[in-house]
Amino acid sequence: MMSKIVRTITNILYSSILIFGFYIIMHGHLTPGGGFQGGAVVASGIALVLIAYGYDTVRNWFKKSNLSFLESIGALAFIGIAFLGIGTTFFYNFLANSGGLFGDPTVIGINPGNLDTSGVLPLMNWAVGLKVLAGLGSVVLLMAYGIRKGDEE
Amino acid sequence: MRKYVLLAALLIVSGFMLLSAVDMHPFGSPEKEDMDKYFIDNAQEEVSANNVVTSIVFDYRGFDTLGEATVLFTAVVGVSLIFRRLIK
Amino acid sequence: MIDNLPFIACAILVILGLYTLTFKRNLIKIVIGLNLVESGVNLFLITLGYKSNAVAPIYTMAAKEEMVLPTPQALTLTSIVIGLATTALILSFTILIYKHYKTIDASKVRRLRE
Numbered sequence: 001m002m003s004k005i006v007r008t009i010t011n012i013l014y015s016s017i018l019i020f021g022f023y024i025i026m027h028g029h030l031t032p033g034g035g036f037q038g039g040a041v042v043a044s045g046i047a048l049v050l051i052a053y054g055y056d057t058v059r060n061w062f063k064k065s066n067l068s069f070l071e072s073i074g075a076l077a078f079i080g081i082a083f084l085g086i087g088t089t090f091f092y093n094f095l096a097n098s099g100g101l102f103g104d105p106t107v108i109g110i111n112p113g114n115l116d117t118s119g120v121l122p123l124m125n126w127a128v129g130l131k132v133l134a135g136l137g138s139v140v141l142l143m144a145y146g147i148r149k150g151d152e153e
Numbered sequence: 154m155r156k157y158v159l160l161a162a163l164l165i166v167s168g169f170m171l172l173s174a175v176d177m178h179p180f181g182s183p184e185k186e187d188m189d190k191y192f193i194d195n196a197q198e199e200v201s202a203n204n205v206v207t208s209i210v211f212d213y214r215g216f217d218t219l220g221e222a223t224v225l226f227t228a229v230v231g232v233s234l235i236f237r238r239l240i241k
Numbered sequence: 242m243i244d245n246l247p248f249i250a251c252a253i254l255v256i257l258g259l260y261t262l263t264f265k266r267n268l269i270k271i272v273i274g275l276n277l278v279e280s281g282v283n284l285f286l287i288t289l290g291y292k293s294n295a296v297a298p299i300y301t302m303a304a305k306e307e308m309v310l311p312t313p314q315a316l317t318l319t320s321i322v323i324g325l326a327t328t329a330l331i332l333s334f335t336i337l338i339y340k341h342y343k344t345i346d347a348s349k350v351r352r353l354r355e
Contacts, residue, residue, distance in 0.1 A: 028204065029203065032206075071226070071229070075222060078219070078222060079219075082215065091216065093200060093212050096201045104201070105201055106198075106203065108197050117202065117203075118200055118208070119200070121202055121208070124215075124218075125211070131222060131226070132225065138233065139229060142232055142236045143232070143236075
């Protein structure tokens with residue numbers, strides 16, 4: 001557990017890092033970013049809390065079964081959305097230009113972006129973002145568990 | 154003795170790489186760009202996304218993203234298998 | 242020759258990574274050498290697709306309509322994630338070796354069973 005200054009700054013910064021990471025995931029079809037990059041940013045927020053507070057305190061906040069549940073949901077949602085367009089082909093974008101959930105057509109050429117466009121891409125961004133977030137958080141927590149002292153064989 | 158053989162091998166490999174880096178095409182004018190011209194021109198009406206790179210990763214070449222998600226999942230399973238002893 | 246400076250920089254990164262991989266004996270330095278080779282290859286993939294006086298391939302508030310090639314950027318994303326998976330697994334093996342042998346010198350951990 002680190003000093004008082006580091007813990008205070010972590011308390012202030014942790015919510016900003018989470019919001020920034022989810023913003024990058026959500027606007028993946030308009031600005032640079034997407035699922036993988038946003039998931040890595042949120043996982044770095046989890047690593048910051050782990051460094052500032054030590055493993056014995058953080059173990060009660062991020063349980064390992066919840067993280068593996070999130071990762072499985074991300075993987076199954078990605079495959080499920082890919083299977084939903086099986087009428088034409090395997091990874092077909094069946095929501096683009098259709099007027100449904102994310103189905104506005106975009107203006108051709110240079111334009112300020114519209115969040116309602118580009119069919120199945122935001123759903124896939126969320127699935128991959130959840131998967132990367134839970135995967136990298138699990139790896140960091142497992143390595144912190146593995147280097148504890150007092151656990152010699 | 155072994156160190157000198159390794160050093161000679163490293164010098165030969167580095168000579169090959171630097172020689173081919175000098176002889177590449179001029180930086181800033183790629184050789185063929187027909188496929189990328191199709192992607193840049195038609196990504197806004199077929200996928201209706203502003204970001205061409207994301208539309209390549211998730212729509213035109215979504216199968217590679219499926220393989221990459223599998224690799225990430227396998228890595229997490231492998232790390233969890235190494236530290237498996239007494240986790241509760 | 243001075244025009245191809247990005248390609249020469251990628252080659253120098255790979256050569257430095259190969260030197261660290263073969264001549265150092267600390268296991269953590271070997272992991273850093275592997276990471277250097279991966280970074281050199283990713284940089285080479287991105288500099289292959291550059292056009293002069295062109296902007297990033299995104300249509301939201303772009304400066305002009307002439308864009309660099311977007312396909313190598315999409316493939317480099319996959320390559321970075323695979324490098325991450327390799328580094329995570331090899332670091333876990335380093336932790337396991339230290340717990341068993343009490344040293345991380347690569348010339349002392351050569352026996353198949355202790």
